[in-house]
Amino acid sequence: MTGEGWPLSEGADAFLLHLPDWAFPRVWPERFGVAVSGGSDSLALLHLFARIQAHRGGTLHAVTVDHRLRPEAAEEARFVAGICAGLGVSHDTLVWDHGRIDGNLQDQARRARYDLIGAWARDRGIGSVVLGHTADDQAETFLMGLARGAGIDGLCGMRRGWEEGGIRWLRPYLTVPRADLRAYLTRHGITWVDDPSNADDRFQRVKARKVLAALKPLGITVEGLSAVTDTLSIAQGALKSAAVERASAILRSAAGEVILDRQGFRLTHPETARRILIAALRWASSAAYAPRAVQLDRLQQAIWQGRDATLWGCRLRVSETEIRITREPKAVAALATPTDAIWDGRWRLTGPHHADLRIRALGAEGLRACKAWRDTGISRAALVVSPAVWRGKTLVAAPFAGHGAGWTAEIVTGQPCTLITH
Numbered sequence: 001m002t003g004e005g006w007p008l009s010e011g012a013d014a015f016l017l018h019l020p021d022w023a024f025p026r027v028w029p030e031r032f033g034v035a036v037s038g039g040s041d042s043l044a045l046l047h048l049f050a051r052i053q054a055h056r057g058g059t060l061h062a063v064t065v066d067h068r069l070r071p072e073a074a075e076e077a078r079f080v081a082g083i084c085a086g087l088g089v090s091h092d093t094l095v096w097d098h099g100r101i102d103g104n105l106q107d108q109a110r111r112a113r114y115d116l117i118g119a120w121a122r123d124r125g126i127g128s129v130v131l132g133h134t135a136d137d138q139a140e141t142f143l144m145g146l147a148r149g150a151g152i153d154g155l156c157g158m159r160r161g162w163e164e165g166g167i168r169w170l171r172p173y174l175t176v177p178r179a180d181l182r183a184y185l186t187r188h189g190i191t192w193v194d195d196p197s198n199a200d201d202r203f204q205r206v207k208a209r210k211v212l213a214a215l216k217p218l219g220i221t222v223e224g225l226s227a228v229t230d231t232l233s234i235a236q237g238a239l240k241s242a243a244v245e246r247a248s249a250i251l252r253s254a255a256g257e258v259i260l261d262r263q264g265f266r267l268t269h270p271e272t273a274r275r276i277l278i279a280a281l282r283w284a285s286s287a288a289y290a291p292r293a294v295q296l297d298r299l300q301q302a303i304w305q306g307r308d309a310t311l312w313g314c315r316l317r318v319s320e321t322e323i324r325i326t327r328e329p330k331a332v333a334a335l336a337t338p339t340d341a342i343w344d345g346r347w348r349l350t351g352p353h354h355a356d357l358r359i360r361a362l363g364a365e366g367l368r369a370c371k372a373w374r375d376t377g378i379s380r381a382a383l384v385v386s387p388a389v390w391r392g393k394t395l396v397a398a399p400f401a402g403h404g405a406g407w408t409a410e411i412v413t414g415q416p417c418t419l420i421t422h
């Protein structure tokens with residue numbers, strides 16, 4: 001699509017065409033990726049960004065993920081490809097090659113989608129990918145948070161943008177109601193795909209959508225709830241900075257295990273202490289989410305009473321002077337595979353046997369649960385390697401009683417870590 005001389009600043013579409021500029025004034029790459037499911041929101045996003053990029057002389061690359069969960073998905077991907085062809089936008093379909101799926105299907109599909117799109121963008125040298133979330137998604141997320149009894153972090157909604165795995169993910173229309181994007185598509189004579197799972201009452205999001213519609217008589221609207229999430233996220237920012245400031249005062253070390261000054265922790269405001277604990281637990285366990293509030297309350301009680309505890313795949317040891325948060329051996333045992341495994345979310349294990357365990361640091365995007373740890377020689381090797389002795393880039397673990405010779409681990413990047421084997 002080339003510049004057609006349409007006025008970027010006038011007409012019914014002007015607000016939508018200018019909004020990304022206002023939302024991300026300093027972000028404007030020449031190449032954008034756009035994630036398009038075929039639903040109304042992402043089709044409007046595609047069309048708008050095709051126009052914006054044509055106006056700016058930049059390019060746009062679209063991608064659709066076929067999760068192989070519904071037979072119609074392949075046809076929907078072809079439908080998107082056809083629209084892209086009409087707009088002069090390149091399009092790729094990525095297939096999620098999955099086996100049997102246990103647990104939360106929606107959550108796993110979403111993670112797989114981000115992984116696939118992230119890898120696709122990196123391969124093509126695309127640094128920024130736009131997503132079609134709207135104010136409706138934000139309001140629904142808020143209601144789902146209420147249903148969980150979430151605190152401020154669970155109620156302040158989705159982020160407008162973030163960086164992960166070398167990709168900048170942006171949601172340019174997060175403050176725009178879905179109805180406005182649909183009106184845009186209608187003005188341009190574009191039809192969209194209605195994913196039947198969007199009407200499936202088994203999903204919390206679908207229930208939230210219905211409840212939202214029923215709340216109108218009370219004056220609760222998509223726009224109103226989306227504004228509430230904005231206010232809460234400003235408050236959340238203030239709480240986060242308080243936690244960061246306090247953490248830097250009471251953190252003794254975060255090299256693999258986290259060590260906090262116990263007296264300093266005791267004198268920390270409970271809300272700030274809670275935030276520091278969550279960060280420490282997530283750092284040690286590489287968990288994508290925080291534990292539940294009630295679990296954290298119990299943990300805080302234990303610390304205040306000077307008791308050791310375990311939570312979120314971590315072991316907490318409380319002494320007179322410090323709180324030590326380490327990966328729990330049992331949790332590590334559930335993670336890695338022998339030859340190409342992500343261990344602890346930060347290190348990749350290569351080399352099939354315990355005599356030559358090579359560890360390479362990965363970004364957070366490398367986090368992936370693996371099952372075959374027990375098949376390795378390491379699984380029988382020992383317990384916690386502590387203290388570790390550094391020799392240049394080689395970490396030498398002490399031999400363990402009853403397990404013959406010790407083993408060595410080469411830290412390829414030289415990053416400090418706590419090695420725990422089972």
Ligand SMILES: Nc1ncnc2c1ncn2[C@@H]1O[C@H](COP(=O)(O)OP(=O)(O)OP(=O)(O)O)[C@@H](O)[C@H]1O
Nearest residue numbers: 035036037039040041042043063064065131132133
């Ligand atoms: N299968 C997919 N392929 C590519 N991108 C997707 C896919 N599913 C979702 N996305 C991206 O994530 C955004 C939000 O996903 P969500 O599941 O809320 O949307 P949807 O209901 O499937 O479709 P839409 O947002 O387009 O109406 C989409 O707007 C789109 O940018």
